[in-house]
Amino acid sequence: MHMRAPGCKLGVLAVAVVLVEGISDQLALEALAARRGLNLDGEGIAIVPMGGSKNIWTFLERFGPRGSNVRLAGLCDAAEEGDFQRGLERAGLGSNLTRSDMERLGFYV
Secondary structure: OOOOOOOOOOOOOOOOOEEEOOOHHHHHHHHHHHHOOOHHHOOOOOEEEOOOOHHHHHHHHHHOOOOOOEEEEEEOHHHHHHHHHHHHHHHHOOOOOOOHHHHOOOEEE
């Protein structure tokens, strides 16, 4: 299930969610996937814009271990790395996370 807006509900076919800061990030990833011939909907991958990096906690709660428990990944700008680190730590996905730790979790800067 492909999501277009933060308020959409995740469909039962989605097995993975990629969290991105905004709609422009979502559109860029969708264009790249299309260019490479990947069918995100068919693979059950939803690219979800969060409306800013500070909202990551809400989305980790919704889709992470305490929520839908789907496979998670994410992308953020270097300036927002701290927001992602704090959100991942608050969600119980690690502590004192380094960039390498975040990458092992599937979250890239």
